[in-house]
Amino acid sequence: MELWLDATTSASSPLPEGTSRVWRGNAPDVAEVALDDYRGQDEARSLVGMVPWILVRCSDWTMIPLENIVAATSGSGTKVVAAIYNEIDLPGAAFALQHGVDAVLLPPESGSEALWAAARAFTSETVFGHVEQTPSEISTATVIAIESGGVGERLCVDLIERLSSGEGMAIGSSSSSLCLIHGETLPSEYVPSRPFRVNAGAVHAYALMANGSTKYLSELSSGDEVAVVSPDGSQRSAVIGRLKIERRPFLVVRFEYGSTEGQIMAQQAETVRLISPEGEALSVTELRVGDEILVRVDSSMRHIGQALHGEVIER
Helix, strand or coil: CEEEEECCCCCCCCCCCCEEEEECCCECCEEEEECCCHHHHHHHHHCCCCCCEEEEECCCCCHHHHHHHHHHHCCCCCEEEEECCCHHHHHHHHCHHHCCCCEEEECCCCCCHHHHHHHHHHCCCCCCCCCCCCCCEEEEEEEEEEEEEEEEEEEEEEECCCCCCCCEEEEECCCCEEEEEECECCCCCCCCCECCEEEEEECCCEEEECCCCEEEHHHCCCCCEEEEECCCCCEEEEEEEEEEEEEEEEEEEEEEECCEEEEEEEECCCCCEEECCCCCEEEHHHCCCCCEEEEEECCCEEECCEEECCCCCCC
């Protein structure tokens, strides 16, 4: 984390120890944004990828907008510098989303000695340690339990195109282990096929979107583009035409891969199917302990659906 000196109100001589840059109010590589309300947040996010640096100033310090901006800039090439005037606000900026801002803008050291001392300490300190992020991949998991999940709101995703056999959506209670849910492309003895539909599960679950982000099923809306995933891990995008939410009984399917456990809550219905490593559709009502299913494994943490380096535990 860099330390910038705010010289817009008064000069500071000599420069405080550790100063990386002196900010004099404008520079071609920096866009300054007043983060006073949602409009400031939207302006900052619109600049991501357009400028090397975004300088945010908060009239009333708030963490969530800053976290949103840190998430939006992750991997974009745009860096964030936050203006900090109180020592109590420094840790929040330095470790926002376990990543933190790339720089803090501090007032002259005279009168702010404690703030500068704390900031210098943070430049060489890591609270959570470095987390190595591995790419997403399709893995085989083993079913370890099937239990009653009670009654709740189930969401069906109806797309504006048909799915092929073997295709489905990546859905799950944890963004780190999304199960492949097969589309309703197979007819049964009692109901016809609905090749445009994925019975996705409970409204709390994550869904993988076409751009690699995730959304809660409850957040989806017509026009959104979701990822359609195949057993080999390849994916394409498809647009949602309609969503259908109804109260239905659920099953909790618990599984493990390696030393990690996960679970998904699926409607207790014969037409809801997971996918085997061979690409076969497995009805959740016929699953048995020991059966193998495909899951999309991702080590990222998520903030408003955006993948970030960091640690998170979901059960």
